[in-house]
Amino acid sequence: xxxxxxxxxxxxxxxxxxxxxxxxxxxxxxxxxxxxxxxxxxxxxxxxxxxxxxxxxxxxxxxxxxxxxxxxxxxxxxxxxxxxxxxxxxxxxxxxxxxxxxxxxxxxxxxxxxxxxxxxxxxxxxxxxxxxxxxxxxxxxxxxxxxxxxxxxxxxxxxxxxxxxxxxxxxxxxxxxxxxxxxxxxxxxxxxxxxxxxxxxxxxxxxxxxxxxxxxxxxxxxxxxxxxxxxxxxxxxxxxxxxxxxxxxxxxxxxxxxxxxxxxxxxxxxxxxxxxxxxxxxxxxxxxxxxxxxxxxxxxxxxxxxxxxxxxxxxxxxxxxxxxxxxxxxx
Amino acid sequence: xxxxxxxxxxxxxxxxxxxxxxxxxxxxxxxxxxxxxxxxxxxxxxxxxxxxxxxxxxxxxxxxxxxxxxxxxxxxxxxxxxxxxxxxxxxxxxxxxxxxxxxxxxxxxxxxxxxxxxxxxxxxxxxxxxxxxxxxxxxxxxxxxxxxxxxxxxxxxxxxxxxxxxxxxxxxxxxxxxxxxxxxxxxxxxxxxxxxxxxxxxxxxxxxxxxxxxxxxxxxxxxxxxxxxxxxxxxxxxxxxxxxxxxxxxxxxxxxxxxxxxxxxxxxxxxxxxxxxxxxxxxxxxxxxxxxxxxxxxxxxxxxxxxxxxxxxxxxxxxxxxxxxxxxxxxxxxxxxxxxxxx
Numbered sequence: 086x087x088x089x090x091x092x093x094x095x096x097x098x099x100x101x102x103x104x105x106x107x108x109x110x111x112x113x114x115x116x117x118x119x120x121x122x123x124x125x126x127x128x129x130x131x132x133x134x135x136x137x138x139x140x141x142x143x144x145x146x147x148x149x150x151x152x153x154x155x156x157x158x159x160x161x162x163x164x165x166x167x168x169x170x171x172x173x174x175x176x177x178x179x180x181x182x183x184x185x186x187x188x189x190x191x192x193x194x195x196x197x198x199x200x201x202x203x204x205x206x207x208x209x210x211x212x213x214x215x216x217x218x219x220x221x222x223x224x225x226x227x228x229x230x231x232x233x234x235x236x237x238x239x240x241x242x243x244x245x246x247x248x249x250x251x252x253x254x255x256x257x258x259x260x261x262x263x264x265x266x267x268x269x270x271x272x273x274x275x276x277x278x279x280x281x282x283x284x285x286x287x288x289x290x291x292x293x294x295x296x297x298x299x300x301x302x303x304x305x306x307x308x309x310x311x312x313x314x315x316x317x318x319x320x321x322x323x324x325x326x327x328x329x330x331x332x333x334x335x336x337x338x339x340x341x342x343x344x345x346x347x348x349x350x351x352x353x354x355x356x357x358x359x360x361x362x363x364x365x366x367x368x369x370x371x372x373x374x375x376x377x378x379x380x381x382x383x384x385x386x387x388x389x390x391x392x393x394x395x396x397x398x399x400x401x402x403x404x405x406x407x408x409x410x411x412x413x414x415x416x
Numbered sequence: 417x418x419x420x421x422x423x424x425x426x427x428x429x430x431x432x433x434x435x436x437x438x439x440x441x442x443x444x445x446x447x448x449x450x451x452x453x454x455x456x457x458x459x460x461x462x463x464x465x466x467x468x469x470x471x472x473x474x475x476x477x478x479x480x481x482x483x484x485x486x487x488x489x490x491x492x493x494x495x496x497x498x499x500x501x502x503x504x505x506x507x508x509x510x511x512x513x514x515x516x517x518x519x520x521x522x523x524x525x526x527x528x529x530x531x532x533x534x535x536x537x538x539x540x541x542x543x544x545x546x547x548x549x550x551x552x553x554x555x556x557x558x559x560x561x562x563x564x565x566x567x568x569x570x571x572x573x574x575x576x577x578x579x580x581x582x583x584x585x586x587x588x589x590x591x592x593x594x595x596x597x598x599x600x601x602x603x604x605x606x607x608x609x610x611x612x613x614x615x616x617x618x619x620x621x622x623x624x625x626x627x628x629x630x631x632x633x634x635x636x637x638x639x640x641x642x643x644x645x646x647x648x649x650x651x652x653x654x655x656x657x658x659x660x661x662x663x664x665x666x667x668x669x670x671x672x673x674x675x676x677x678x679x680x681x682x683x684x685x686x687x688x689x690x691x692x693x694x695x696x697x698x699x700x701x702x703x704x705x706x707x708x709x710x711x712x713x714x715x716x717x718x719x720x721x722x723x724x725x726x727x728x729x730x731x732x733x734x735x736x737x738x739x740x741x742x743x744x745x746x747x748x749x750x751x752x753x754x755x756x757x758x759x
Contacts, residue, residue, distance in 0.1 A: 102483070103507065121545070194700040196707060204707055206700040266651045266667045280707060281666050285657045285699045290604050292518075292625060295651030295667060323515075 093141045095120070095134060095170070096178040105179075107386045108314055108325025109135030112172045113147060124173025126150070130310060132172050134179075135327040138385070139163065141179060144327070146310040149173060193236040195282030199224060200275055210236040214277065215246075227272045235261075239284040239293070239387055247272055263299055263392055299392050300406040304348075305414040306337055313337075317388055324386040332379050334361045339394075339405040340413055348413045351402035369400075376403060469496065471543050475503065475551075486515060491554065494538070501538060502554040505547050516548055521641070522624040523550035525600055528639050533591030533618050555619050560684070561607035568691040576612065581688055582751050587618045589681055589748035595620075596674040596744060599634025601627040603672065605680035606659040607687065625654045627672060658695045658702050659683045662735050665706050674744070675737040681747055682732025682740075689721045689729065690714035710735040724754050 093105040103110055103120065110119040115129040122131065128147020135142055141164040145151050151158055152171040164170070166181040196206045197214070205222050214222045217229030224231070233244045241264045243249075249256050250271040256262055264270075268279045283293040303318040313333035316325045328336060338360045342352045354372060362371070380390025395406050407413065476493040481502060490503045506519045520540070527537040527550075540550040558575050566574040567581070576584070588610060595602060603625040611619040628641040651667040653660075661679035663671040686694045694712055695702040711730040715721040728750045734740040741747065 102480070102488075116546075194698075194703050196700075196703050204704055206704045208698070208700045266653065281653060281703065283653060285653070285703055287657060287699045287702060288608070290622075290625065290656050291653060293653040293667075 091140075092182045093136060094180045094182060096180050098176065102180065105134055105136050105141050106325065107136045107327060107382070108316070109133040109144075109327040111146075111309070111314075112175065114173075120172075120175065120177075122173035122175050124149070124175075127173035128310075133309065133314075133327060134164070134170070138381075140165075143170065144311060193239050193241075193283060194285045195234065195236065195241055196280040197222065198278045198280045200277070204280065207234070208236075210234070212236075224272075224275060224277065226275050231272050232270065234264075236282075237384060237389055237391070240264075240389055241279065241282060242389075242391075243270065245272075250276075261391070263389065265295065299389075300349075300408040301393060301411055302408050303412045304340060304405065304407070305416070306333070306340055307416055308333070308337075317383070317393070319388055319393065324388055326382050326386050328379075328382065331361060331375065332382065335375055335379065336405065337415060339403065341415055349404060349407035349411070351397045351404045353402045354400075357403065372403075471541070475501075487519070492551065494551065500554050501551045502535075503549050503551045505543065505549045507547060518624055519548050519550075521628075522622075522626065524641070525626045525628065525639060526550075526552065526623045529595055529598065529600065529623075531591055531594045533587065533620050534595070534623075535619055535621065555611055555613070555617070555621075557611045557613040557617065557619070559608055560610035560612060563612060564607055564687055564691075567688070578688065579755065582755060584612055584616075584618050585681075585685060585688065586748045586751040586755070588620065589744040589751070591618065591620055592677055592681065592744040593748065595626075596677065597634065597636040599629040599631065599638045601629065601672065601674050602677050602680075603627055603660075603664065604655050605677055605684065606656045607684055610684075629673070633673075655680075657699055657706065658693060660706070661737065662707055663737055665703065671737060673737060675740045675742070678732050678741050678744055678747070679737075681744055682729055685725070685747065685751075686712060686714050686729045686733065689725055690717040692717060694733070707735075709733065722754060724750065 094102040095105060095110060096102040111130055111133050112118055112120040112122060113129050113131040114122060114124070114127050118130065127149040131145075131147040131149050132151045133144045133146055135144065142161060143151065143153065143158065143164055144161040145159055149172070153162060153164065154169055155171075164179045166179060168179040170177040170179060193210070194206055194208045195212075196204055198204050207221065209221070212222070212234040213220045213230050213232070214224055214227070214234065215229045215231035216223060216225060216227040220230060228247050231245070231247050232249065233246065235242045235244065242261050243251070243264055244261045245256055245258050247258055251262055251264070252268055264279055266279055266281050266283070269276050270278075283291070285291055301317050301319050303316070303323065305316040307314040307316065312327060312329045313336075314325050314327055315333075315336055316323055318324070335357065338357055339352055340348045342348070342350060343356060343360075346352060346356075354369070357372060361375075376394060376396070380394055383390035383393055393406050395404050397403070474495055476495060478491045478493055478500065481489040481491050487504055487506050490505060492501055492503045493499070494501045506515065523537055523540045526534060527540070530536075535552045535555055538551045538553075541548075543549050560581075563574070563576050563581060567576075567578060592602065592605070600623075602620065602623060604622060605620070609621045611617075611621055613619070628639050631638040652669060653665060653667045655664045657665070659680045661672070661676040664676050683694045695705040695709070697705070712733045713726050714729050715723075715726045728741070728747060731741040732747060
């Protein structure tokens, strides 16, 4: 998650605070904003305070004045703990809190059960299971380094290096697979089971919903004067993240591709290049870098970027993975 | 997260000093004020017929009591009643359907459980910012986790002796028995969700993860859940590690019954008797310990634990719910028997 160890808040003078998330807090006169200002000099959508990898930032969206520490700003700037933000008639303080305070250890923990009933837990990622002495968990009859488990955003993925059966379905080596609590993986005749796992904090309540099917159930792209906010619900609760202009455009093309394609279909790279970068030819690398960053953005809010943004086998096209009947909304 | 106000030095928050009713305009909802004003009371509004108040007319924000990742608890003045109430507000999930559903259900379940140990709810609504909220009685006291910490740290004058805590624990078990009879499983019982008042009160807090059983599973006036469209799917893990039953930890949703709460009660009783938590260490170690433990004896951790209570703990902490002690009342009965036999 962003800025590990800390949570960030916008504090109001009346003792109320709102948490700053990667989806951001939109400030302005519009009733749809997260923080309302009644100042007539402010725009309907004046500014967005959001979180990225390095900490909180403010992006100016409208024409009214936005000041940080008494200094007017124009585009996008980082915010610091204790910083004073002025938007219209609002004066807000940026505050940092220790995320672990009262919340316990929020790292992901997984428990595996071997065929003989042995239970093993791991919280490091990657975690290798196989027959070699240097595997993190040794399962005697298995080939060395047979399976590599990775914990991503509170979810578990396995990369098999040999053929494996997952809940009865054969999976070829090199194909990463998302796992569920209760999944059984067998190499040859010998299997292991994922007993439980996820972000199991000590001392604090957890509510880890099961996620049966890959893909998003609900996606909404909210266009802002600069960039947009992507709202996604996959397995658990809805998550939102602020996307800068080009990332926003990229997602918009995937969610509303040119006909006859529909949301959820693979969109050829040529279409993406022309619509996101204009007529100027753009190399594959540029697209891959953008895709990599978008996946990281999704991972940061606990979604699975690799699962949601899928490249076609052999490359050449990308899609936003949606479940059957998923609701897609661009506004 | 709980609606808690604690005064660290005095441990218990004292009743707030007596305040005169506000002299500002106030009125109960949709009522007609037809009684003669008492001479000792401040002036009432000039009009004798008033309509409903809007949010800001009714509630005055006094401060924030607690923050959580999804919700916060605010202290508010409920003007028509001239009382202070705790207001729980769902934040940062304005359109997450499951979060909103859980929040509303928490208010409904808590509101329908009419028992001295369940904090009464007053109002459920949407504030002008669009955030869901409900208000409830503002309860004050000492959380059980703090009371247990005092005992385990050997405080010179703990707020509660072991015997007093056992007596309160018995009350707690009966409160859970009542919820279970009405078909409600709390699913997140832990010391920080139990509040002990200075005058004998025991409160079970935070019903946000409660599971409502089917009507046929309830033994007495089933809760009106009105939320059959959403249910927890198999594989979901809900609760607090260290206190949740093995079937909860494994996400075996259909196996989570009232006996999961019995396990959590057993884990808290263990902590009370052993002076240390049942499962210790990192989340990984606690997860393993929870899955490997089948019954646990506090006597193995601390000398002098009465045999009857030791056996009670063991029975409440069996891994298989079928082999586990059958009810919260059975724990209460055993504790009462112990207390009545002892000095």
